[in-house]
Amino acid sequence: MTAPGALMAMPVLIVNMGGEMVYILAQRLQAQQIPSQKGQKVLCDVVRTMYYPRFIEELFKPQEIYSLQSTRQIFDRLAHSSIMRLNESSMGKLFDLMIMGFKLQLMTVTSPKDIVDVTMNHLDELRRLAGALSSSSL
Numbered sequence: 001m002t003a004p005g006a007l008m009a010m011p012v013l014i015v016n017m018g019g020e021m022v023y024i025l026a027q028r029l030q031a032q033q034i035p036s037q038k039g040q041k042v043l044c045d046v047v048r049t050m051y052y053p054r055f056i057e058e059l060f061k062p063q064e065i066y067s068l069q070s071t072r073q074i075f076d077r078l079a080h081s082s083i084m085r086l087n088e089s090s091m092g093k094l095f096d097l098m099i100m101g102f103k104l105q106l107m108t109v110t111s112p113k114d115i116v117d118v119t120m121n122h123l124d125e126l127r128r129l130a131g132a133l134s135s136s137s138l
Contacts, residue, residue, distance in 0.1 A: 007062035019122030020101040045082035
């Protein structure tokens with residue numbers, strides 16, 4: 001039998017791994033010297049898709065935790081929701097980095113509240129990034 005709280009784990013997982021994905025993509029776009037406007041469009045498209053109301057609505061329905069393969073498919077679709085294209089190897093490396101980043105953060109928590117704090121940090125950073133992207137693209 002599944003613990004009731006486990007049925008609400010997917011939002012925490014997706015929000016945190018999504019935050020990690022955006023951080024990694026931003027770093028890679030900058031390291032590869034992608035023109036600023038194009039990089040901003042990629043990040044904005046990914047964040048917009050990640051927080052599309054229907055997706056969020058489905059995500060917050062009580063449900064079992066997705067398999068690793070199903071979770072990766074979500075992020076494959078999110079990453080490719082922009083003009084950016086990643087080959088299978090690059091997407092695999094991105095997903096591995098996302099997992100490692102979130103695992104590292106989970107290893108540092110000492111209480112359930114800390115998981116909420118990590119999640120809020122990701123949301124605050126994405127909100128800040130989205131605000132900067134939307135104001136610079138106007």
